[in-house]
Amino acid sequence: xxxxxxxxxxxxxxxxxxxxxxxxxxxxxxxxxxxxxxxxxxxxxxxxxxxxxxxxxxxxxxxxxxxxxxxxxxxxxxxxxx
Amino acid sequence: xxxxxxxxxxxxxxxxxxxxxxxxxxxxxxxxxxxxxxxxxxxxxxxxxxxxxxxxxxxxxxxxxxxxxxxxxxxxxxxxxxxxxxxxxxxxxxxxxxxxxxxxxxxxxxxxxxxxxxxxxxxxxxxxxxxxxxxxxxxxxxxxxxxxxxxxxxxxxxxxxxxxxxxxxxxxxxxxxxxxxxxxxxxxxxxxxxxxxxxxxxxxxxxxxxxxxxxxxxxxxxxxxxxxxxxxxxxxxxxxxxxxxxxxxxxxxxxxxxxxxxxxxxxxxxxxxxxxxxxxxxxxxxxxxxxxxxxxxxxxxxxxxxxxxxxxxxxxxxxxxxxxxxxxxxxxxxxxxxxxxxxx
Numbered sequence: 557x558x559x560x561x562x563x564x565x566x567x568x569x570x571x572x573x574x575x576x577x578x579x580x581x582x583x584x585x586x587x588x589x590x591x592x593x594x595x596x597x598x599x600x601x602x603x604x605x606x607x608x609x610x611x612x613x614x615x616x617x618x619x620x621x622x623x624x625x626x627x628x629x630x631x632x633x634x635x636x637x638x
Numbered sequence: 639x640x641x642x643x644x645x646x647x648x649x650x651x652x653x654x655x656x657x658x659x660x661x662x663x664x665x666x667x668x669x670x671x672x673x674x675x676x677x678x679x680x681x682x683x684x685x686x687x688x689x690x691x692x693x694x695x696x697x698x699x700x701x702x703x704x705x706x707x708x709x710x711x712x713x714x715x716x717x718x719x720x721x722x723x724x725x726x727x728x729x730x731x732x733x734x735x736x737x738x739x740x741x742x743x744x745x746x747x748x749x750x751x752x753x754x755x756x757x758x759x760x761x762x763x764x765x766x767x768x769x770x771x772x773x774x775x776x777x778x779x780x781x782x783x784x785x786x787x788x789x790x791x792x793x794x795x796x797x798x799x800x801x802x803x804x805x806x807x808x809x810x811x812x813x814x815x816x817x818x819x820x821x822x823x824x825x826x827x828x829x830x831x832x833x834x835x836x837x838x839x840x841x842x843x844x845x846x847x848x849x850x851x852x853x854x855x856x857x858x859x860x861x862x863x864x865x866x867x868x869x870x871x872x873x874x875x876x877x878x879x880x881x882x883x884x885x886x887x888x889x890x891x892x893x894x895x896x897x898x899x900x901x902x903x904x905x906x907x908x909x910x911x912x913x914x915x916x917x918x919x920x921x922x923x924x925x926x927x928x929x930x931x932x933x934x935x936x937x938x939x940x941x942x943x944x945x946x947x948x949x950x951x952x953x954x955x956x957x958x959x960x961x962x963x964x965x966x967x968x969x970x971x972x973x974x975x976x977x978x979x980x981x982x
Contacts, residue, residue: 598685598912601877617874 558637559611564630571606572626575599585627593626603629613637646778652771653822654982655717655782656814658710659949660703661936662694668804675800682804687911691807691937693792700732701742703810704788707945708747714982715814717782719748722814724780726770727756728763728941730840730970731790743786753780760838761907761969762828763787763941764811768965769826769975771815786812787941794840796856796867805910806868807937811945813982820980824894827886828975834878838870838970868970879913879968883976884920887966890976901927902961903951903981907968908933908943928956940969948981957981 559567569583576594589595595603600623604615607629613636615623623629667690668679682688694703704727712719725747727740740754759766764787771783791806815823844866846854856864887906891898904927906914911933918929932947939946944965951957959981966976 596685597873598876601873601880602916605877605881617871617877620873 559633561630561634564611564633565626567610568603568607568626568629571603571610575602575606583626585625585630587626588624589626589629590624607633611637648776648778649781649817650776651818651821651823652775652815653818653820653980654768654813655816656711656713656715656982657945657949657952658707658712658714658812659942659946660706660710660810661946662692662698662703662808664693664695665690666693671797671804674797675803677800677804685910685912686805687914687931687934688804688937690935692809694790694808698790698808700729700788700790700810701739701746703790703808704739704743704786704812705746707788707810707812708743708784708786710949711784711812711814712747715782715816717814717816720750722747722749722782722784723752724771724774724783725749725752725754725786726767726783727786727788728759728767729756729788730758730760730940731793732756732788733793743784747784749784759941759973759975760971761909761938761940761943762967762971762973762975764944765826765828765965765967765975765977766973767941768813768815768823768977768979769828772823772826775815775817781817783815784812785815786810787939787943787945789940789942791868791938791940794866794868796841796864796869799867799869801872802867802869805938807939809936809939809942809946811939811942811949813945813948822980824890824896824978826975826977827890827893829973831972834874834972837874837878837972838868840866841869842866876910876913878972879909880916880920883966883968883974884917886968886974886976887917887921887964890966890978891964894978896962896964896978898923898927900962901964901978903928903930903957903963905930905944905947905951905963905965907966908936908947909938909969941967943967952981
């Protein structure tokens with residue numbers, strides 16, 4: 557069953573917490589992965605792969621660079637989840 | 639008529655008998671890299687785990703580094719150089735393609751008329767060479783095989799490319815593979831993914847310089863012609879290395895019938911500390927497994943990285959002879975090779 561927007565944000569929060577050690581409550585749609593959440597380009601790959609597994613989506617490398625904020629990633633997953 | 643052909647008599651198994659390495663004398667700290675790129679020591683360390691690397695001087699050619707490493711490996715194996723009957727050298731940074739540098743090494747090390755050839759398997763070169771050596775020994779075409787990874791990647795480094803300038807190092811790592819009564823090298827899980835051949839490449843082919851079409855060639859800020867360099871798509875390589883190569887590493891363990899709990903040492907290609915850390919996490923290796931982290935002070939030396947790291951772990955007592963080690967190389971091609979070995 558497709559995840560809701562809220563479920564995706566909280567799922568991403570768990571992933572970012574696991575990978576970058578940022579408290580889940582700080583992971584909000586308007587936050588930038590690199591500027592606000594200490595997720596650098598390599599950690600972003602780990603976030604993406606974890607999100608792919610969690611939400612059953614494919615996020616190609618070419619699309620990853622467009623996912624600047626948690627909201628961008630949430631919208632992408634909402635649109636592409638099967 | 640079809641005559642009956644007598645096959646060669648091989649050894650039942652093969653193993654690594656000795657290892658040796660050579661690191662150039664000049665140590666290059668991140669501060670020196672920063673003369674050419676807008677970055678910081680902290681950034682380089684956080685993205686790669688690299689603090690220093692060795693860069694070869696004019697006298698430290700691929701051949702000289704290889705001879706040093708080979709001599710140590712032969713001594714470590716307790717054999718005479720004259721007993722080596724095949725020499726396999728993996729390099730992408732020896733700039734005279736013909737003849738193969740392996741022939742010069744065989745001659746100068748005292749291996750006489752040993753079979754000698756070069757291979758080009760990028761950062762998987764050591765695993766590819768090891769696979770070939772094992773096959774030769776078990777089949778019977780050779781008894782003692784020298785396998786070397788030797789690189790001067792500083793020659794293929796674009797000092798102004800802030801994503802790669804800090805990555806590469808120089809050095810040579812060698813092993814002697816020989817006959818064994820017990821299996822000392824597991825099945826190789828190796829292969830290529832040529833659909834990703836553009837992910838890590840030399841910027842321009844050498845033939846571009848012959849044609850002389852300057853518009854196709856890399857130019858410096860002053861308009862001068864630049865030497866080719868290695869370039870890579872960092873995020874794509876990272877994703878492949880961590881997640882796809884963890885699967886390959888697991889397959890190598892499974893093929894050898896070795897559980898992660900029974901592993902003593904993990905020696906992945908020393909590409910980047912972040913890749914190493916993520917692979918360890920993805921593979922869920924137990925705490926007791928010693929992980930090679932030679933990249934911190936050696937940088938990425940491509941085919942040389944695994945034998946160099948192996949030698950250092952043994953020399954520093956972090957690993958010991960007889961330990962069971964998982965080795966995996968991966969890189970330009972893309973190519974990969976993983977296997978489980980008994981350390982010499």
